[in-house]
Amino acid sequence: MNTITLAILFLHLSLFLHSSSSSSSSSSSSSSPVSVSVTPKTIPKSGDHVTIRWSGVDSPSKLDWLGIYSPPTSSNDNFIGYIFLSAAPGWESGSGSISIPLVNLRSGYQFRIFRWTQSEVANATRFDNDNNPLPGTAHKLAESEEIGFQPGRGPEHVHLALTGRVDEMRVMFVTHDGKDNSVRFGLTRKKMDLVVGTRVLRYEKEDMCHAPANDSVGWRDPGYIHDGVMANLKGGKRYYYQVGSDSGGWSESYSFVTPKAHLKETIAFLFGDMGTATPYTTFDRTQQESSSTLKWISRDIEALGDKPAFISHIGDISYARGYSWLWDNFFNQIEPLASGVPYHVCIGNHEYDWPSQPWKPDWASSVYGKDGGGECGVPYSLRFNMPGNSSQLTGTRAPATKNLYYSLDFGVIHFVYMSTETNFLPGSDQYNFLKHDLESVDRKKTPFVVFQGHRPMYSTCHRPKEVPLKEKLIEHIEPLLVKNKVSLVLWGHVHRYERFCPLNNFTCGSLDKNGVDNWGAYPVHVVIGMAGQDWQPVWDPREDHPNDPVFPQPEQSFFRAGQFGYTTIVATEKKLTFSFVGNHDGEVHDMVEIMAPGQVLIDDEASEEEEATQSWYYVKNICLLVFVAFFAYFLGFTSHFRRDASLDKNWARLKDEDV
Ligand SMILES: *[C@@H]1O[C@H](CO)[C@@H](O)[C@H](O)[C@H]1NC(C)=O
Ligand SMILES: *[C@@H]1O[C@H](CO)[C@@H](O)[C@H](O)[C@H]1NC(C)=O
Ligand SMILES: *[C@@H]1O[C@H](CO)[C@@H](O)[C@H](O)[C@H]1NC(C)=O
Ligand SMILES: *[C@@H]1O[C@H](CO)[C@@H](O)[C@H](O)[C@H]1NC(C)=O
Numbered sequence: 001m002n003t004i005t006l007a008i009l010f011l012h013l014s015l016f017l018h019s020s021s022s023s024s025s026s027s028s029s030s031s032s033p034v035s036v037s038v039t040p041k042t043i044p045k046s047g048d049h050v051t052i053r054w055s056g057v058d059s060p061s062k063l064d065w066l067g068i069y070s071p072p073t074s075s076n077d078n079f080i081g082y083i084f085l086s087a088a089p090g091w092e093s094g095s096g097s098i099s100i101p102l103v104n105l106r107s108g109y110q111f112r113i114f115r116w117t118q119s120e121v122a123n124a125t126r127f128d129n130d131n132n133p134l135p136g137t138a139h140k141l142a143e144s145e146e147i148g149f150q151p152g153r154g155p156e157h158v159h160l161a162l163t164g165r166v167d168e169m170r171v172m173f174v175t176h177d178g179k180d181n182s183v184r185f186g187l188t189r190k191k192m193d194l195v196v197g198t199r200v201l202r203y204e205k206e207d208m209c210h211a212p213a214n215d216s217v218g219w220r221d222p223g224y225i226h227d228g229v230m231a232n233l234k235g236g237k238r239y240y241y242q243v244g245s246d247s248g249g250w251s252e253s254y255s256f257v258t259p260k261a262h263l264k265e266t267i268a269f270l271f272g273d274m275g276t277a278t279p280y281t282t283f284d285r286t287q288q289e290s291s292s293t294l295k296w297i298s299r300d301i302e303a304l305g306d307k308p309a310f311i312s313h314i315g316d317i318s319y320a321r322g323y324s325w326l327w328d329n330f331f332n333q334i335e336p337l338a339s340g341v342p343y344h345v346c347i348g349n350h351e352y353d354w355p356s357q358p359w360k361p362d363w364a365s366s367v368y369g370k371d372g373g374g375e376c377g378v379p380y381s382l383r384f385n386m387p388g389n390s391s392q393l394t395g396t397r398a399p400a401t402k403n404l405y406y407s408l409d410f411g412v413i414h415f416v417y418m419s420t421e422t423n424f425l426p427g428s429d430q431y432n433f434l435k436h437d438l439e440s441v442d443r444k445k446t447p448f449v450v451f452q453g454h455r456p457m458y459s460t461c462h463r464p465k466e467v468p469l470k471e472k473l474i475e476h477i478e479p480l481l482v483k484n485k486v487s488l489v490l491w492g493h494v495h496r497y498e499r500f501c502p503l504n505n506f507t508c509g510s511l512d513k514n515g516v517d518n519w520g521a522y523p524v525h526v527v528i529g530m531a532g533q534d535w536q537p538v539w540d541p542r543e544d545h546p547n548d549p550v551f552p553q554p555e556q557s558f559f560r561a562g563q564f565g566y567t568t569i570v571a572t573e574k575k576l577t578f579s580f581v582g583n584h585d586g587e588v589h590d591m592v593e594i595m596a597p598g599q600v601l602i603d604d605e606a607s608e609e610e611e612a613t614q615s616w617y618y619v620k621n622i623c624l625l626v627f628v629a630f631f632a633y634f635l636g637f638t639s640h641f642r643r644d645a646s647l648d649k650n651w652a653r654l655k656d657e658d659v
Contacts, residue, residue, distance in 0.1 A: 182195050203378050411571070450490065497530045503525050577592075
């Protein structure tokens with residue numbers, strides 16, 4: 001159920017309450033003996049739970065609410081989030097309790113209880129970004145004492161990234177004071193005797209370029225961002241590390257596995273648009289489904305044992321959109337994974353979009369808007385540090401925008417990231433980088449190339465305002481992908497999963513009747529923005545019946561799904577297997593196999609009729625696939641013995657639609 005539906009329900013509910021409990025008026029506020037208490041007074045560490053208890057609420061109403069404040073001096077309207085007291089069992093008695101995890105925002109918290117009245121709902125003047133009225137603060141019933149976090153527990157937001165060198169690993173984290181902090185690391189937990197210092201960065205309110213990021217509703221102190229590189233690492237080893245300082249405390253010890261120099265297997269987890277889950281409602285929609293995505297990925301990473309892997313989150317990272325604490329929430333949420341596996345990102349509209357962004361050609365006026373909530377790329381650019389040195393000046397006092405485009409080798413795959421938010425047209429630095437990078441891949445070293453960006457080149461979930469951007473991507477970027485035989489192209493932005501045929505300018509590659517390859521090594525495009533954000537129109541309706549709920553699937557679109565999830569890549573030198581895992585059951589629901597140059601080519605039409613939702617079909621498909629692959633290999637071997645090695649691809653269609 002979406003927030004708007006909830007809001008409507010809620011209004012109905014409150015009208016009902018209004019008529020059934022007319023005695024509950026708003027005048028009870030000042031004299032009411034409402035008390036509110038919190039335990040513990042000192043929260044051991046970020047993400048730990050606190051319990052808020054209240055009693056003495058006279059004539060309890062469904063409109064009574066709990067506001068969560070940090071710092072405790074925040075004005076009544078500037079809460080972090082809110083929860084209706086009616087979420088607590090037995091709230092009708094006037095007392096109850098709520099237990100929630102709290103993230104360390106480097107200052108204390110306070111809780112306040114308010115009564116909101118029916119006429120205030122009807123006359124609301126403040127709304128959240130989905131147009132639901134924000135709860136009113138005219139009648140405060142009680143406020144709690146202040147609580148805080150235990151000092152000396154060390155830094156937070158620990159996350160790793162590859163630097164582009166196989167013998168290095170970058171670690172970033174946040175402290176409240178920016179004092180000297182180090183990374184100590186080693187090959188056993190007992191002997192972390194290698195030490196490296198960190199570079200410290202920070203951004204200020206004045207670096208934000210728009211509200212809410214630069215006003216008192218959205219801005220909170222972001223802390224100090226530390227960045228250190230563990231170097232001279234041996235390949236194929238598990239390293240242990242800790243971050244912190246003697247004065248500020250040390251983090252727990254984490255570990256990661258370094259890739260071998262000539263790693264012959266690549267494992268990656270990829271998705272876009274994940275966001276963060278919050279235990280409260282706030283000014284912008286948050287992404288409860290992100291917890292599920294991370295839960296399943298963490299299951300998969302645990303199962304890998306000592307194999308290295310990495311995570312790729314292709315834009316729309318935290319969905320903070322100017323509400324600074326959502327970044328804290330996000331990094332707290334990913335820390336268990338990102339402290340053990342490199343976490344790679346590219347930029348999305350929700351990190352960047354703002355009215356005066358430096359590159360906004362006329363044709364893009366409908367494309368770029370205000371989706372960044374006034375952050376203009378600053379938190380994104382400083383809180384991550386991706387390989388390469390791409391950067392774009394902001395034209396304001398804000399630091400340049402970073403982490404725009406880069407590439408890295410991980411085992412048998414060359415990964416390339418682009419920015420769909422900044423200039424990618426011929427003549428731009430980005431275009432030159434992408435062209436040069438794609439043209440110089442050593443396919444003996446990395447037989448596969450996976451290309452990623454945020455806003456899709458292809459999607460059958462059509463938004464007219466995005467069309468000019470799609471056209472430019474197809475005109476200028478696609479020829480680079482086709483010419484340089486990119487294996488797989490991944491996009492986010494659309495909050496659904498959709499896999500296309502190998503594509504070039506809307507044309508599917510295909511086998512002709514004699515089994516001869518005439519598709520010319522087109523890349524397989526997949527939209528993977530289904531990791532957490534929920535809002536999304538359905539698929540395109542029929543053109544001549546725009547309002548009828550029929551959504552024909554164009555022939556280029558091979559599989560589309562409406563459920564949340566993530567994707568995985570497992571690749572050897574010979575074969576790249578790309579799978580979509582659904583969050584509802586943690587099972588694989590779609591899969592495509594792409595063979596390295598010189599291998600076979602099949603179109604597994606046979607399995608097209610399969611139903612989608614039962615896992616035994618999947619198993620069956622795999623068996624079938626193995627058989628067909630073997631058969632096709634044989635065919636391929638005899639019928640085109642001397643084919644151009646680099647032209648060949650293998651893909652398999654498992655099922656069509658799974659909405
Ligand atoms: C809205 O406020 C006005 C006065 O400001 C009041 O007369 C009116 O009754 C309120 N509306 C509702 C639906 O309560
Ligand atoms: C936020 O940025 C806008 C646009 O630059 C500016 O007009 C406004 O004054 C800023 N707000 C604050 C509180 O600094
Ligand atoms: C950094 O940028 C310069 C041009 O500004 C370029 O020549 C150089 O190769 C870049 N370095 C990396 C590591 O990308
Ligand atoms: C794509 O195809 C259309 C015609 O279908 C053509 O006008 C256009 O030039 C093609 N684009 C490219 C980049 O080849």
